[in-house]
Amino acid sequence: MTIAEVTDRNNNDISLGDTTTVEGVVIGDFQGSDEMNGFFIQDPNGAPDSPSSNGIFVFVPEANEDFFGFDVEVGQTVEVTGEVAEFNGRRQLDFISDISILNDEINAIEPTVINFPEATDGELERFVGTLVTIPQEMTVSQNFFLGRYGQLTLSSPDENGIPGRLFQPTQLFTPGSDAANQLFSDNAERLLVLDDGQDINPFGDNPDPAPYFQELPNGSLTLRAGATTSNLVGVLDFGRINSSSDPNVDLRLQPTVEPTFQNRNPRTPEPENVGGDIKIGNFNVLNYFTTLDERGADNAEEFERQQQKIFDALIDIDADVVGLVEIENNGFGADSAIQNLVDGLNEALTEAGISDVTYDFIDPGVDQIGVDAITNALIYNTQTIEPVGDSAIIETGAFSPDNTSDNGGDGGYNRPPLAQTFSEIETGELFTVAVNHFKSKRDPDEDAEVRAGDLDS
Structure with missing residues (x-):
């Protein structure tokens, strides 16, 4: 049977699970457990206008003790026997029971x-x-x-x-x-x-x-x-x-040939100067969890690596106020993730010889913000900025803990925004910062048929 006959899903003479034998030229060798566990072969005589493919993937995982790592070279003609299978929409041969090299001569196929x-x-x-x-x-x-x-x-x-x-x-x-x-x-x-x-x-x-x-x-x-x-x-x-x-x-x-790239979108050496005296930033700390082996770092070594990258970036950003997202929602006490981050950041600033920046965080006076595993936070440079009044958390509407899945909501998993008014110490000028981390857009009507692409954030 030809490869095109095997890959033809309209061919009633072949079905998934059937054992078949095909012949082709090796066009891509991706064997090995750290690669794709197999290789591609192509029929050199296949019709160019065939409605089905003239090529197929030969899957040879480590579990196949007889043929795992079978030595083939690109350009060799081989005969393969295996079962017809599908994997993530790709037709392939699996449970390989025989591979034979029919011709050692290299006959490279020209790409289409x-x-x-x-x-x-x-x-x-x-x-x-x-x-x-x-x-x-x-x-x-x-x-x-x-x-x-x-x-x-x-x-x-x-x-x-x-x-x-x-x-x-x-x-x-x-x-x-x-x-x-x-x-x-x-x-x-x-x-x-x-x-x-x-x-x-x-x-x-x-x-x-x-x-x-x-x-x-x-x-x-x-x-x-x-x-x-x-x-x-x-x-x-x-x-x-x-x-x-x-x-x-x-x-x-x-x-099969290493791609080369042209950098058409080079990064500017530094952001354009927009003027002003106060710098406000936002930073996704990507599951900064002091509780290890949860959503964040698996162990202390990984956590230390995560900390160092975040501290280096925050020091370079040098903002007066930073909104943080994806920090562990474990309160604001001595053992909380936000306290850990601020303590570590200030220590890193000292080690870097930076004396005009000292960060603190906004404590909204609640055990935690919302009920999700991650939350939002605000940190600020105490040498340039001071908070004015109490912070505010939106806990109504979509952010209400009562907005349960029973009535089409998320039960408070929408990560309530946190807001705080600040004053610039030098001028007394007031400004308010709100940090949010909205969830991806979704269809409010579970029965509506909406394209998945319309719901991507």
Whole structure:
């Protein structure tokens, strides 16, 4: 049976779980438990216009003692016997019972040129499992999953050839409107995830080092959104592209030639001077928990590393008032997370020889703010700023603990905002700061059918 016959989901002669034998040329070798546990093969004689793919992934995990790590080279012709399977929307061969090298001679397959955006979402899925090249300049739209999964979200130029990053439809248009729905479709047709050829599991792989970073003139490593790459070469894949327990799946590219990037969006040396005397900042401390092995650091060593990064950043920001989000909601006492952070920050300031900054935090006089595991907080430089009056917490409406799931609410899990009025010590000028950490937008009517894309924050 040909590979295209196996990947044809409309082929009634083959079903999931059936054992079959196919022949193809190795086009991507990603074996090993720290990679994808397998390799891709492609039929060199497959019809270019086949509606089903001429390539397939051969899954050979460590549990397959007979064939795990079977030595193949890109360009070799092999024959593989295994069971037809699906994984995250990708047709593959599993439970491999035989692999034979039919020809040691290297016969490299030329990559097929494919173009984005797709005419319709899913148009290019017929090339999944085959070697492709993408000539267009692709823009890095998101790098959120780079450290965890080794993935970059890329976007092609739009249908008019205009390059750039993707925007959430509801950033620009009313949810459910024709314009929002059209942009949702356009985004899907422009999207491609650049992967790193490593295994994908729900908890991430935390590749070390993370791929694709660029060294800047100052020696630091980064890859900013807005960077571009072109002439990508690799195996077109299909699978998980986010961290959800029920993940989104879409096209991914497993590169066989190292991509190169151009930094089209360089970071400015420092923010533009906006004037004024008081600096106010906001900082997500990413689950700063003194209770270890909860939502934050797993152990003391990880917590110390987290502290150091946060302290260094706050010292560099040098703000008079900072709103903090995602700090453990364990009160305001001597053992609380906020007290720990302020004590550690002040100690770091002293060690750095900085004597004109000393931070304290706002204690709202309650045991905790809301009922979520994380909360909001405010810290301020006591040498430039002083609080005036009592702080305020919004505990009504969506933020009321009585707003339970029984009546469509979150039972107080909306992380109530915290506000405080301050006075500049030198001038006596008053200003009020409120810190919030709203949850992602959601449909207030559980029965309404709303696009998932409309609900993304």
